[in-house]
Amino acid sequence: MFDILMYLFENFVHSDVELLIDQDELTEELVRAGFHKSDIYKAISWLEKLVALQESDVSACFHATSNHSIRVYATSEVEKMDVQCRGFLLFLEQAGILTPKTREMVIERVMELDSHHLILEDIKWVVLMVLFNVPDNENEYAHMEDLLFELPDSRIH
DSSP, X not given: OHHHHHHHIIIIITSSSOSOOOHHHHHHHHHHTTOOHHHHHHHHHXXXXXXXXXXXXXXXXXXXXOTTOOOOOOHHHHHHBOHHHHHHHHHXXXXXXXXXXXXXXXXXXXXXXXXXXXXXXXXXXXXXHHHHHSTTOHHHHHHHHHHHHTOTTOOOO
């Protein structure tokens, strides 16, 4: 499923292709690309839930936290994201790329992936997808894109 998400993100987000495609048409294109229909449906559902998170009143879903609070991870979250992944999320929050709300959106989306254990590269992609879908995060998205592709002139200070 994660491969499909990355494929969609790479092939549709950074292209001039119309993003409002018919779901059946998209499914057929992904089947032609070699993906299985069951995984395609899971990936589409994952994206729909991401959009629903962005469109919902995020403050109603996630409790507001102060800038001085520390996120304590549940056992299931620790099992899916190792210390490097959790440390990276903390780094992103301290660098101003993630807010407590967008961090929670990332964690919620990570927990919905069908992988049992994610690596740092996977977390970076999920963060990028979340930031792309949340309005007014263009600068944060650009910073995250620099980190993902490890550009030498990263704008994080």
